[in-house]
Amino acid sequence: xxxxxxxxxxxxxxxxxxxxxxKVGGPVRYLLxxxxxxxxxxxxxxxxxxxxxxxxxxxxxxxxxxxxGLNEALIRITRMKKKTYKRTKGGAVADVxxxxxxxxxxxxxxxxxxxxxxNLYWIPGTVGGxxxxxxxxxxxxxxxxxxxxxxxxxxxxxxTMTKHDGAFGYRASPVRPTECVLSARFSLKSRDKKEIxxxxxxxxxxxxxxxxxxxxxxxxxxxxxxxEPAWKFVEKAGLxxxxxxxxxxxxxxxxxxxxxxxxxxxxxxxLVNTIKREVFEKTGVSLEEEVELWxxxx
Numbered sequence: 001x002x003x004x005x006x007x008x009x010x011x012x013x014x015x016x017x018x019x020x021x022x023k024v025g026g027p028v029r030y031l032l033x034x035x036x037x038x039x040x041x042x043x044x045x046x047x048x049x050x051x052x053x054x055x056x057x058x059x060x061x062x063x064x065x066x067x068x069g070l071n072e073a074l075i076r077i078t079r080m081k082k083k084t085y086k087r088t089k090g091g092a093v094a095d096v097x098x099x100x101x102x103x104x105x106x107x108x109x110x111x112x113x114x115x116x117x118x119n120l121y122w123i124p125g126t127v128g129g130x131x132x133x134x135x136x137x138x139x140x141x142x143x144x145x146x147x148x149x150x151x152x153x154x155x156x157x158x159x160t161m162t163k164h165d166g167a168f169g170y171r172a173s174p175v176r177p178t179e180c181v182l183s184a185r186f187s188l189k190s191r192d193k194k195e196i197x198x199x200x201x202x203x204x205x206x207x208x209x210x211x212x213x214x215x216x217x218x219x220x221x222x223x224x225x226x227x228e229p230a231w232k233f234v235e236k237a238g239l240x241x242x243x244x245x246x247x248x249x250x251x252x253x254x255x256x257x258x259x260x261x262x263x264x265x266x267x268x269x270x271l272v273n274t275i276k277r278e279v280f281e282k283t284g285v286s287l288e289e290e291v292e293l294w295x296x297x298x
Contacts, residue, residue, distance in 0.1 A: 005042045008079075009033040016069065020060035021124060022257075023216040024265040026069030026295075031057075033079050037158070037182060040077065044156045047073055055294070056180040058129030059101065062218055066295030067265045077180065078126065085112065091189040093147065098128025098181035102135075102142075110200060115191035116145035121200045122207050124219070128181035133290075134173045138203055143168040147185040154178040171223055171290055212250040215258035221272060222255055222287040230287055231255035234275055237282040244271040269296055 003010055010032055016025030030052070034040035047054045053072035057063070077099035085092045092114055096105050106121050119140035123130060130142045131149060148162045154176070166174020175181055207213065222230035234240070234254035242249045243260075245267035250256040257271055276287050 003046060006032075006034075006046055007039045008035045008043065016060070016065040019057070020063050020065060020218070021216060022064055022218045022263075022265075022268060023259050024067070024263055024268060025065030026067045026265070028065070028070045028072065028074050030073040032073055032075045034075065034077060036080060037152075040075070040080070040152065040180075040182075041156050041158075043075060044152070048156070055177070056128075058099070058126035058132075059124060061124040062129065062133065062290070063292050063294055064218060064265050064268050066269075066293075068295065070295045075180070077128070077182070080182075082183070083108065085114070088187075091115075091187065094186045094188055095183060096127050096186070097183050098126060098131070098149075100127045101125075102127050102130050106200070109188055110193065110196045113190055113193045113196065114188035115196050116186060116188040117142065118196050118199045119203055121203045127184055131181050131184055132173055132175045133171050134168050135171075138206075141168070143173065145186045145188060147187050149175075149184040150182045151175055152180045152182055158182065210253055212252040212256050212258050215250070215260065217250070217256050217258045218268075218291045220255045221257050221275075221289065221291050223290045225285055225287065229255065230290075233279045233283050233285045233287065237275075237279045239275055239278055242271065242274070244268075244274065247271045249275065269293060 010030060012030055013027045014031040015027050017023050032043055034043050055074055057074040057076050080099045081097050083096045083100060085094050102123055102125055105127055106117050119138035120135060120142060123135050135142050143163060146163045148160055150158055150160050152158055224230055231254040239249050240254050241251050246260040246263035247267035248258050248260050250258050257268055279285055279287050
């Protein structure tokens with residue numbers, strides 16, 4: 001098939017276990033890497049014109065793809081990386097591409113003595129992915145220092161949205177699943193580099209202590225319930241260590257499902273459903289997924 005007008009990299013039938021942090025999932029029809037925003041718009045128009053379904057994929061850290069794969073295109077803007085800083089009184093305004101790894105952005109800020117996002121250090125996704133789900137940790141959400149974002153909508157238009165144009169909430173943003181955060185603007189405050197580094201070290205240390213970083217996972221599986229962390233209910237239901245195939249509820253953190261080596265996406269999905277059922281039966285609490293399940297029916 002001739003991809004007229006598309007200049008980026010086009011990969012076909014790519015196994016998603018290579019591109020997701022859980023290391024599961026079947027092949028996707030196309031994996032596309034646009035080189036710039038014009039190429040991204042042309043790619044989108046091409047797919048829409050040919051009725052090829054598409055999604056945007058960041059670092060694949062919050063996604064489980066079906067073992068059968070996806071008969072669609074996944075678009076990654078992870079090769080479109082730009083970052084600028086404009087100094088202001090008491091800090092700086094940073095403009096950063098949505099495809100930039102969040103960890104890298106936070107490290108770059110720290111080297112410049114700019115504070116605001118260090119509590120999110122070591123969250124493994126992209127800046128755009130973090131905004132899309134309003135990622136947060138240690139009392140900070142990515143939307144807290146956010147000023148505005150440029151979003152590519154489903155019609156191929158680039159719209160600028162301020163933080164107040166839509167509702168940001170717990171793991172929720174105004175960015176729709178069919179939309180892509182191209183870039184974001186953050187207001188960062190000047191702070192002593194050593195103090196920032198100390199906080200980042202603490203956050204990383206706590207993550208290492210609490211989270212099963214030694215195994216592939218997709219991070220937190222379920223959202224908190226009325227301000228209470230989901231792991232409390234999973235633990236209360238006695239599900240730590242529960243396995244389906246090689247998918248296992250982490251002994252270290254009950255809101256993580258880890259891949260012990262040969263788990264399938266179906267193992268993970270079955271375990272998710274089992275946890276939801278058992279938690280509801282034993283505690284009366286309905287858990288809702290934070291992780292995204294792609295290509296599953298129902």
